[in-house]
Amino acid sequence: MPLGNEEIKIAQTIIAVALAFLSIALVMILFFYFSRKKIVQKEIEKRELEVNHQKELLHSVLVTQEAERKRIAQDLHDDISSKLNVVALHTHLLSTPDITDLERTEIMQQISDLTGKALENSRRIAHDLLPPVFERFGLHAGIEELVLEFNTSKTMQVTYTNSVKFDEAKNDKLLHVFRILQELLNNSLRHGKATQVQIIMTQQNDQIQLQYTDNGIGFEVHDSSKHRGLGLKNIESRVGILNGTFQVESQSGQGVQYNFNFSIV
Template identity: 30%
Template sequence: MQLKYKIVTLSVLPLIVSVLFICVLVFAQSRKLEEQQAKLVESSIMAAKQAELKNYLELALSLIAPLYQSGRDDEQARQQALNMLARASFGLDGYFFVYDSHGKSLMHPRQADLVGKELIGMKDKNGLPVIQALLKSAESGDGFQLYTWEKPSTGQVTEKLSYVVMLERWGWMLGTGIYIDDVEVATHKSRQEVASGVLTTVLAIASFALIAVLVVFSGGLMLNFTEQRLADRKLSALNQRIVHLQEEERSRVSRELHDGISQQLVSIKFQFELASLELESGRGRGLDNLRAGTARLGEAIGEIRRISHDLRPSLLDTLGLSPAIDQLVREFEQRTTIRTQYECGLDDAEVDKDVSVTLFRIIQEALTNIERHSEASAAIISLSISPRAITLRVEDNGVGFDPGLLDRSHGIGLRNIRERVDHHRGTFAISSSNGRTELQVEIPRA
């Protein structure tokens, strides 16, 4: 073999071997990265879904809290709670279910044929006794259980993650769940993205290697002995270029994967994920991050509840006017420390829905004015009914004001009250002096 061919062979063979080794290494690393990425995506999504389930169940518990915490154990109270939970739903396939401690279905809004049946021995397609597992999870305090169940929107049996709690006094297991078929889709998409990035990297390396081989081979044919050093320098530079290209491509793939994931995660999810990683590694900041994330989540939930209640309290629609006013008074007392007495002399069944909303808003506006302007230490709210009208009185022992200045006032609170009363063709009167202010509203009965 001539020297120039030996030079070409000695240059090309190591290059080919190194490229093949790089490709094998990239594929091996890609498999590892693919598994890590899939596990990270899956754990992140599952953590988010667990947090979401807890939020939904907390909302359900708050919905029936007035009934449960009232101490009532009669069948009417329980049936009322079941009706409230049956009407509550979220998303296309989100609902709540209730079983007793013996596995009997008490409420299932999407599969009414199961209600009243003893399902303690029912198993899913994997042989898991579903109701037994849910009861065990609820009693242990963990609450989360993974099993297969029929998805209402498709009718297909799908993986489902549920969260359940025990209502000990009633002997109920209350729970809800989320179908997690999208987790498999997300992990599959993550694997595809990694595989696509690796394939692009390998093709780029192979392309550059092929170009390099052609350049080396073509140059080697024209080389002579005096050009061997130049050829060696070119080959060295070419090898270094391949190494740089490999590192740059890996960096690009890494940035794309990282940025793509970061855009899909919100800050609260990221904080829980960070706390999980730090707890696994034994670092002390994991618990702090977990508490901070929990606190932020609690603040967000609290703010949402507050805004939702201000816009329209759920009790007004579910339980009626009196429980809604009672809750409003309790919250007002806790917030302002103003002793407030609520006297109710009417049955919610006797009050029209529109009138209930009007009365609730008037009381809400009146309490706001007491809090802001009256400097009172006590207030009284009374509702009474007669054959002719419904009467509302709100009284406080504050500093009072001049009612004659109302028409020249720029405030809109009392103006809103007057407009609401006029809408129902009612009467509105207010009297005030130092130490006593009384607002009286009469709304005619239909």
């Protein structure tokens, strides 16, 4: 039986609606597929950035380690080996037969002066590597000594307040805090030409807050072309080792402020 006009129209409408639904579904599937692909792509890019950043940090740690070794080797060579060489020569001279009493006294005096200087230099090198006061009396005493060293130079006045009781069993971790402060103070003096620095450490439960402020010339924190050194990268690695976080705020001419959070438990 042939279909009536009415039925043909209904059938056409059903087909049209079905096609419309199908195309909407297709568009939606395509849309989800491409947006998902975009998200995955973004995720991959983010991971790649993180991996590159980690590589950069590791690289800076290795470069610093090598630079430090080179510096120690140079210090040992220039300040100790060269002096001991002269001491060895002088000692040899002492055993020559035709030497006068006056010459002997002079040589002995030089040997005594040179060994004294070599001793003093070896103490300084050891102190630079790890301040004995930190090793013996902990972070608080170490920072106080560091602050005193800067304050006696009179170019920069550093105030330090600390209400945290450090656990000396954690000295290997606390050494990172000490090294961070060393770097910050050196930067404030060298780059910031600061005259005032404030260091405040407080504790809330197992969280330690460290606030560091200088009144120097500041710098554009987000201008990466200015971050040529290793100091700030090393600070970042050390904060990472301490499972901490930090923010730095600064603008040209307006000093620098760092806020660190560590959990040293």
